[in-house]
Amino acid sequence: MAKLITGGTGYIGAELAHILADRGEEVVLFDININHYRIEDIESKVKIVRGDLGNFSEVFNVVKDNKITEIYHIGSMLTYMSELNPQASFHSNVIGSYNVLEAARLFNVEKMMFTSTLGTFGLQMDDMLTDITMQRPLSIYGCGKLYIEGLGRYYNTKYGLDFRSIRYAHMIGPNVHTPGHWAPPMIEDAILGKPNDCIYGTPESTISMIYVSDAARAADMLLQAPRDNIKMLNYNVSGIPAVVSAKEVETILVKRFPEIRVIYKSDPNRQRRRGGYSNWKVFDDSYARKEWGWKPQYTTVESIIDIFEKDMKERPGYYGLT
Ligand SMILES: NC(=O)c1ccc[n+]([C@@H]2O[C@H](COP(=O)([O-])OP(=O)(O)OC[C@H]3O[C@@H](n4cnc5c(N)ncnc54)[C@H](O)[C@@H]3O)[C@@H](O)[C@H]2O)c1
Incomplete structure (x- = not known):
């Protein structure tokens, strides 16, 4: 009766592992690193199992040997690394996710959730991105995630696998130094009293934020929701309802930490490598709210900075900040 978290020692995976372990669940964390x-x-x-999603026998073994009943499929190469090595990304994110779906089908896993991304949107984005906006990704990462959203839906209808997925907004948290994300280092540097070299954004760059603990809670809420409630299957999930620009975040930080300095050094080549866009649109998560009761805990930039600061003080080891 164990639950599997792929990518279980990544940012969101580890946060989710804490939720499940604290609840007394039997948990297996599968991760390549x-x-x-x-x-x-x-x-x-x-239980920790080192393995590669792209290796079907390692994926099948972890599911079979541990009698897995529920899978949180969170492991993935992220955007920037995927753009640097598209073939590795395809192997890890597309073949790897297919392996997880096959393992779920063959070993009678009861239900599975998958973590997709707002990067499945791209070309000619509407002013508001909803669960029914057409998805035309520009990155290999977005293309791979979109394919698995569709493949999961197929497994649901063809084989009856109880599949659900979340498209996260930009995940924010201490020491989340994901290449391409400007907000976490900006907030962290302000709290640490260091100047911030903003290499991934211009003052006008916008993102839609979700705090890491909200992201983990959403994964759990989605998988634990009654199946009858799940109509849309693939859901946008956001924290702050509006988009925020780098300049707006800087202004809020300056009020709290008047000494801080943000130096914008955005490089167009770097922007292109991460999939080519930096002005995100409002990420509407109303279907998640309606169908399975999604409600983020942190809904303003200020509340995110508060929890960021508290987490950095209380859990420096967790974030590798000691
Ligand atoms: N970070 C964000 O802003 C963001 C936004 C949208 C969606 N997501 C999605 O959320 C999920 C978690 O992201 P995160 O921010 O925690 O990233 P992360 O990089 O911290 O975690 C991903 C984990 O997956 C593992 N992994 C990568 N390739 C693997 C492979 N081939 N086999 C086994 N394990 C592998 C990594 O070692 C890592 O521990 C991912 O699916 C990601 O695509 C993240």
Whole structure:
């Protein structure tokens, strides 16, 4: 009766591992690159399996050997690394997710959730991105995630697999130094009193934010929601309802930390490598709210900075900040 988290020692995976371990669940974390510092306080309560999603026997074995009943499929190469190596991204994110779907089908997994991305949108984005906006991704990462959204839907109708997925907005949290994300380093540097070199954004760049603990909570809420409620299957999930620009975040930070300095050094080549766009539109998550009761805890930039600061003080080890 164990639950599997792929990418279980990544940012969102480890946060989710804490939720499940604290609830007393039997949890298996599968990851190609184990980050022990994120799970050291729960390491005695979870099982860790090192493996590659792209290797079908490693995926099948972890599901079969541990009698997995529910899968949180969170492991993935992210945008920037995917653009640097599209073939590796295809292997990890597309073949890897197919392996997870096949394992779920063959070993009678009861239900599975998958983490997709707002990067499945791209070309000619509307002013508001909803669950029925046409998805035309520009990045290999977005193309791969969109394919798995569709493949999951196919497994649902063809094989009856209880599949659901979330498209996250930009995930924010301490030490989330994901290449391409300007907000976490800007907030973290302000709290640490350091100047911030904003290499991934211009003052006008906009993003839609979700705090890491909200992202993990959403994954759990979605998978635990009654199946009858799940109509849309693939859901946008956001934290702050509006988009925010780098300049707006800087202005809020300056009020709190008057000494800070943000130096914008955005490089167009870098922007292109991460999929080519930096002005995101409002990410509407009304279907998630309506169908399975999604409600973020952190809904303003100020509330995100508050929890960011608190987390950096209380859990520096968790974020690798010691
Ligand atoms: N970070 C964001 O802003 C964001 C936004 C939208 C969607 N997402 C999605 O959320 C999920 C979690 O993202 P995160 O921010 O926690 O990223 P992360 O990089 O911290 O975690 C991903 C984990 O997957 C593991 N992984 C990568 N390739 C693997 C492979 N081939 N086999 C096994 N494990 C592998 C990594 O080692 C890592 O621990 C991902 O699916 C990502 O696409 C993230």
